Amino acid sequence: MKRLSLIVLGCVLLSGCIFDPVFDTSNWDAYQRSSAAIKAKLNNDDLRRLEIALRYLLLEGTPNIAADEQLYNNLTATNPYFIVARLGPKIDGRSAAAVIKNLTIKLDSEISATEARLQNLRDVLGSVEVSSPRYYWKQSGYLAQPVVEFAVRNDGRSPISRIYFRSVLTTPNRSIPWARQEFVQTFKGGLEPHEKQQLTLQPRGQWSDPQLKDLYNAELKVTVTNFEDANGAKVIAVDSDQLDLERKVRAALQ
Incomplete structure (x- = not known):
């Protein structure tokens, strides 16, 4: 029984060694350490996809997100606490693969819903x-x-x-x-x-x-x-720029 327990424990420990590292957003230093550990294990293509996902998640919901190059640079250079607060709920405890997968699923859902609304309103136009x-x-x-x-x-x-x-x-x-x-x-x-x-x-x-x-x-x-x-209400209340951006990000994550 003792030998069996040791074998089981060894398997657990070995399996734990092959787990992908995850983001820790408990504070800025923890985020930087976990981010470095994650990126060190990625190939160039996966690293590119992760950077795209993190950039989108950081700026998600801001006006004119597609044109916010300067805003992104300012945030990443001068406001680490904002980054942790903004990304924490979306990536904490998740691996790079999970972050990319979750965002892909989210974008698929949002794009499909928007396109369905547009299709229903084309007759109105x-x-x-x-x-x-x-x-x-x-x-x-x-x-x-x-x-x-x-x-x-x-x-x-x-x-x-x-x-x-x-x-x-x-x-x-x-x-x-x-x-x-x-x-x-x-x-x-x-x-x-x-x-x-x-x-x-x-x-x-x-x-x-x-x-x-x-x-x-x-x-x-x-x-x-x-x-x-x-009354000044738009018949199609859809942000076409946002839809185009979601399509581009979704394609880049593939």
């Missing part, structure tokens, strides 16, 4: 019709300026106060657009059901490139990405 989009240059005094023009009609049952558009200028057999822009149009007095208005806009930036003036076969595509009702 179809109630705003865009027709006859045109891109041309108009002489104004001594200057020629680009013009984007199209008609928009409210085929829904409720008034619309504001519409969000995405415009893309292409030519046949060219995969990269010449210009693209997102813009918002506010309708004074609203756009009532079955009402149609002609919109004429003067785009800037890429659209003002003089070489575009000679595009005889230019094709302008204008799509509706969202709109607001009479």
Whole structure:
């Protein structure tokens, strides 16, 4: 019996030796030590995936997370206590593999839920019709300026106060657009059901490139990405930038 107990104990000890190290976020020093131990056992690919996961988890929930390079650098350089408090509930007691796996599952769930909501709302966006989009240059005094023009009609049952558009200028057999822009149009007095208005806009930036003036076969595509009702509530309350970021992070964790 004693010999059997020793064998069992030896197996337990041996099995404990092959366990992956886990994060300890009880304090900053413990976090640094555990993090170093974890990273020392990872290959380059797993280390890259862990860094991506930790970065996302640290900045998760902050506004404009995709563009917060400076915020990330500031936090990691000057605020260790914030890092421990922020990451602790998400990684404490977990190995690198578990952190990556948990975040992957979380992102899968959030992406699926958002995409399902978007799919259900695409028909709603179809109630705003865009027709006859045109891109041309108009002489104004001594200057020629680009013009984007199209008609928009409210085929829904409720008034619309504001519409969000995405415009893309292409030519046949060219995969990269010449210009693209997102813009918002506010309708004074609203756009009532079955009402149609002609919109004429003067785009800037890429659209003002003089070489575009000679595009005889230019094709302008204008799509509706969202709109607001009479109370100013968006029909699709989805952060498209956040969804794009989640997709990119999920792909990088694979």
